[in-house]
Amino acid sequence: MVTKRQKNVWMNAINDIIRGACGGFLFGIPLLYTMEVWWIGSLAKPQLMMMAIASMFIVVYLLNQTEGFRKRRYGWLDHQAAMDTVEAIAIGLACSAFVLLLLRGLTLETSLKESLGKIIFESVPFALGVALANQLLGDTRNGDPEGQATDQVNSKTNNKEDELQATFANVGGTLIGATIIAFNIAPTDEIPMLAAAASPPWQLAMIATSLLISYGIVFQAGFSNQQKRKQQKGIFQRPSSETIMSYLVSLLAGAFMLWFFQKLTFNDPWTMWLDHTLILGLPATIGGAAGRLAI
Secondary structure, eight states: OHHHHHHHHHHHHHHHHHHHHHHHHHHHHHHHTOHHHHHHHHHOOHHHHHHHHHHHHHHHHHHHHHTOSOSSOOTTOHHHHHHHHHHHHHHHHHHHHHHHHHTTSSOTTSOHHHHHHHHHHHHHHHHHHHHHHHHHHBOTTTTOHHHHHHHHHHHHHHTTSOHHHHHHHHHHHHHHHHHHHHHHHTTSSHHHHHHHHOOHHHHHHHHHHHHHHHHIIIIISOBSSHHHHHHOOSTTOSHHHHHHHHHHHHHHHHHHHHHHTTSSOTTSOHHHHHHHHHHHHHHHHHHHHHHHHTO
16 A cells, blocks of 8 residues: 555656646747847856846746646645745756757767756746646646546547547647747747758757657647547547547648748758758647647
8 A cells, every 4th residue: 555655646746747748848849949048048147147047946836826736735735835846947958958959959078067058048948847747737627526427428429420530539639739839930040050050860850859758748638638649530530549649730730830931942852851841840740739738
């Protein structure tokens, strides 16, 4: 019994971290494609970095007083909110550092001061996303018996729905979310610059990261009635196949946006289409996952 209880505690803690990280990616990924923030961070002095951390702590602490990223609350004790704030900032720092490494914004040649500046400045929206994870994207019916009973009835009804209709709804949600994010990033000069630095191993890592984050947002983080999504029927309505299908749709949305803004033309080689689309595919996939949460 004790072992099972300890296991549940660890699982809840891991799910809280996953939920916070996914919220951070939803809010923070667009800013990571803004080179100006990289440059500001690389030139920032230690005093400015400390001010950024202090400001981030205050804002995230206030957000944690209202909701936070954990499913369970502890009576809104000040020390618990402070601990959650430190954890949210740590998740934001880790996520921003990971994506900067993935985008080659950080390399072995990057100095420690420049690396810290980039990570700290890029982590601000990530930390805010962690703190807002439950407030804006959480399942409002979590723990509600009536809501769970309704979901069971709806799941029986959904079993009778046309599979094509369910599939088209998911494709449509993915396409809308991916297009909104890609529309804001595709016309910038960041995509060609990042694509030029991405070698095939980093492109494979980009694909794996996009799939993992998309899966985590929709099927693991506990956002927006997760259990109901797992029970939906459709052609691609298993978590793995839906994640892959949504990623391909997001890549198509990103490629179309790059062509629409004339960053790619039909005269360009297919390798150029591939690396540009994969670079834009990461934020587009996150946008597509958010779009699926909305349906």
